[in-house]
Amino acid sequence: MPTWQLRLLRGRPGSSPRLETYRVELPAEAYLIDAVEKIWAEQDRSLLFRHACHHASCGACGVRVNGRERLMCITPLREFSPDGVIQVEPLRHFPWLGDLLVDVSPMMRRMAEVGFAIIRRDELTADRPLPEGIEQITRFEDCIECGLCLSACPVMAADEAYLGPATLAAIERMLAEPRGGDTARLLTLADDPHGAWRCHSAMECTAVCPSNVDPASAIGRLRRRLIVEKLRRWIGGGR
Amino acid sequence: MSYHVVVIGAGSTGAAVAHDLALRGFRVTVVERGEVASGTSGRNHCLLHSGGRYAMRDPESARECIEENMILRRIMPEALELNDGLFVALDEQDLSFKERFLAACEECGIPAREIPVKQALALEPHLNPHILAAVQVPDGVFEPFRFCLSFLATAKHNGATVLTYTEVVDFVFQGRTVVGVRVRDRRTGEERVIGGDIVVNAAGPWSGKIAAMAGVDVPVVPTAGVMISVGRRWNRMVINRLNMPGDGDIIVPQRRTAIIGTTSWRVEDPDFIPIPEDHVRLLLDRAERFIPGYTRGGIRGVFAVARPLVGRRGVAADGRELSRTFECFDHAVDGVEGFVTITGGKMTTARAMAEKAVDVVCAKLGLEIPCRTREVPLLSYRAFF
Numbered sequence: 186m187p188t189w190q191l192r193l194l195r196g197r198p199g200s201s202p203r204l205e206t207y208r209v210e211l212p213a214e215a216y217l218i219d220a221v222e223k224i225w226a227e228q229d230r231s232l233l234f235r236h237a238c239h240h241a242s243c244g245a246c247g248v249r250v251n252g253r254e255r256l257m258c259i260t261p262l263r264e265f266s267p268d269g270v271i272q273v274e275p276l277r278h279f280p281w282l283g284d285l286l287v288d289v290s291p292m293m294r295r296m297a298e299v300g301f302a303i304i305r306r307d308e309l310t311a312d313r314p315l316p317e318g319i320e321q322i323t324r325f326e327d328c329i330e331c332g333l334c335l336s337a338c339p340v341m342a343a344d345e346a347y348l349g350p351a352t353l354a355a356i357e358r359m360l361a362e363p364r365g366g367d368t369a370r371l372l373t374l375a376d377d378p379h380g381a382w383r384c385h386s387a388m389e390c391t392a393v394c395p396s397n398v399d400p401a402s403a404i405g406r407l408r409r410r411l412i413v414e415k416l417r418r419w420i421g422g423g424r
Numbered sequence: 425m426s427y428h429v430v431v432i433g434a435g436s437t438g439a440a441v442a443h444d445l446a447l448r449g450f451r452v453t454v455v456e457r458g459e460v461a462s463g464t465s466g467r468n469h470c471l472l473h474s475g476g477r478y479a480m481r482d483p484e485s486a487r488e489c490i491e492e493n494m495i496l497r498r499i500m501p502e503a504l505e506l507n508d509g510l511f512v513a514l515d516e517q518d519l520s521f522k523e524r525f526l527a528a529c530e531e532c533g534i535p536a537r538e539i540p541v542k543q544a545l546a547l548e549p550h551l552n553p554h555i556l557a558a559v560q561v562p563d564g565v566f567e568p569f570r571f572c573l574s575f576l577a578t579a580k581h582n583g584a585t586v587l588t589y590t591e592v593v594d595f596v597f598q599g600r601t602v603v604g605v606r607v608r609d610r611r612t613g614e615e616r617v618i619g620g621d622i623v624v625n626a627a628g629p630w631s632g633k634i635a636a637m638a639g640v641d642v643p644v645v646p647t648a649g650v651m652i653s654v655g656r657r658w659n660r661m662v663i664n665r666l667n668m669p670g671d672g673d674i675i676v677p678q679r680r681t682a683i684i685g686t687t688s689w690r691v692e693d694p695d696f697i698p699i700p701e702d703h704v705r706l707l708l709d710r711a712e713r714f715i716p717g718y719t720r721g722g723i724r725g726v727f728a729v730a731r732p733l734v735g736r737r738g739v740a741a742d743g744r745e746l747s748r749t750f751e752c753f754d755h756a757v758d759g760v761e762g763f764v765t766i767t768g769g770k771m772t773t774a775r776a777m778a779e780k781a782v783d784v785v786c787a788k789l790g791l792e793i794p795c796r797t798r799e800v801p802l803l804s805y806r807a808f809f
């Protein structure tokens with residue numbers, strides 16, 4: 186069985202973090218989360234990291250792997266060479282709690298402001314009409330609130346109050362299918378110097394998103410919607 | 425009332441117990457050594473059981489499932505996908521179970537209806553076209569992390585404290601009565617004592633270890649299972665095999681993915697579960713029989729976790745034979761006061777498990793407070809943060 190070398194960022198707030206190297210034996214079919222969990226189970230019980238689902242659905246295990254935002258649970262070890270080093274660091278632009286752990290509550294509170302979207306149609310119905318009897322079908326929104334896009338976003342680095350790609354994408358999603366929601370409030374939320382206009386289309390969010398959300402395009406659509414709304418109000422002689 | 429209850433574990437069981445306690449007016453502290461749902465609850469197959477799976481072999485579990493399934497639909501909308509399930513017969517042997525299955529579902533109160541194969545294939549175009557029968561049931565899919573967070577968010581709103589990254593390392597006794605737990609804050613390394621009138625052990629497959637810390641024996645058998653998710657959602661509904669429960673007989677769709685599971689083997693230490701390669705092969709093989717081409721689109725994740733199955737004391741078992749229902753142990757019978765264990769069961773039945781555990785807590789304290797968790801809707805999981 187191959188031995189993998191992991192270099193993990195370690196430390197606690199208040200002291201400067203350091204990189205520490207661990208060796209862990211696992212088959213090439215295993216994932217990065219298995220390696221980190223094994224280090225915790227067998228080598229160092231003080232290691233802090235977040236995880237729950239191990240299949241890219243809870244959004245808990247986001248980190249930076251060799252500088253790139255990834256979910257540990259779908260990062261296969263076979264991508265790396267046992268001779269090389271896999272460097273794992275916490276996400277950026279979140280309060281750091283120690284080791285690989287960050288506090289995601291600022292993002293979750295922003296998402297809460299938007300509300301909760303469920304997709305009414307499922308994947309298969311996109312190309313086929315639903316037979317009678319299961320029109321109630323719904324499925325989870327794609328965004329798993331992992332925060333990878335926030336960590337990768339250069340605007341986030343410059344503006345702490347920026348709503349961020351995930352939240353803007355969520356607003357766009359709600360506006361596309363409001364189901365009685367308060368669209369005026371959402372438009373106001375997005376139409377803000379720290380909202381949709383702050384994005385400068387670096388596209389990093391879409392590049393790192395593990396869940397097909399494509400926040401960059403969503404922000405583009407949101408801006409167009411905001412412009413259309415403005416024109417409508419202006420033509421209608423509104424405020 | 426100012427009784428304080430300490431709950432060990434923030435999986436589905438501990439989360440639901442905390443919610444029930446807070447709703448009945450207790451002061452509550454939840455201690456969890458990792459993230460919420462970092463144990464079994466976060467990593468399971470995500471099937472909101474209709475009970476169909478257990479109808480033939482374990483009707484007690486089946487009845488619990490359908491009852492709880494209907495309750496969760498009312499109280500937990502943000503963590504559930506309500507997409508129904510199909511039990512399909514792949515061969516003659518499966519088919520021979522059909523009448524028995526329909527009768528068992530009826531017996532357990534599970535709304536099940538046979539639909540023509542042609543209609544099933546229209547609904548599920550990727551399903552093996554040679555299926556011989558299909559029965560639709562009210563299965564669903566849950567989001568395990570959000571499931572636990574919803575209970576905890578509501579508990580917090582009602583005054584509970586939730587301490588994550590806080591590990592129980594020992595019990596504190598007065599004579600033969602548990603009066604608290606010693607915990608280690610994993611962020612600071614500091615240890616301290618949290619006092620409680622009652623301590624509830626909801627540590628899932630670790631509940632045996634926790635009970636041992638308090639010097640009592642809980643017959644929990646950590647029984648692992650593997651699941652594999654792929655990069656395409658092949659099915660709308662949950663696809664189950666119409667047969668007795670076995671390995672690799674359910675494909676759960678989730679967002680744009682599908683998950684085949686599970687297997688079943690006994691493990692000693694649930695902290696780290698190496699994945700047996702032959703289980704992976706078996707699952708992929710089985711998946712192929714339901715949905716030819718299952719792995720086209722790539723394998724996305726392979727994971728394993730252990731069930732906290734309740735065994736009979738001293739009886740060995742491989743897992744599938746153990747009942748999936750739950751048990752609440754008042755350790756007064758073992759001579760230890762102030763300590764209760766709630767384990768076994770399913771994620772789907774977490775609320776019912778909590779009701780039972782909190783009834784026991786109330787009885788121990790001589791209180792009569794009705795349970796309200798059937799009616800009270802939960803807050804959004806995001807309210808946890």
Ligand SMILES: Cc1cc2nc3c(=O)[nH]c(=O)nc-3n(C[C@H](O)[C@H](O)[C@H](O)COP(=O)(O)OP(=O)(O)OC[C@H]3O[C@@H](n4cnc5c(N)ncnc54)[C@H](O)[C@@H]3O)c2cc1C
Nearest residue numbers: 433435436437457463464465469471592628649731771772
């Ligand atoms: C393979 C598999 C598939 C399954 N699929 C389904 C399904 O599809 N549908 C369904 O309804 N059920 C399913 N189940 C069952 C379900 O997952 C479990 O019954 C349920 O999650 C158990 O929850 P729990 O809260 O009791 O345990 P856990 O979720 O394990 O919670 C216990 C918690 O205690 C914590 N803990 C342990 N030791 C300590 C300590 N010393 N101090 C503090 N905290 C501690 C752990 O970190 C953990 O978070 C499945 C189980 C398995 C194994």
Ligand code: SF4
Nearest residue numbers: 328329331332334394
């Ligand atoms: S948009 Fe994508 S990257 Fe951003 S939080 Fe949602 S799932 Fe994660």
Ligand code: FES
Nearest residue numbers: 238239244246258
């Ligand atoms: S552990 Fe849930 S997304 Fe990785």
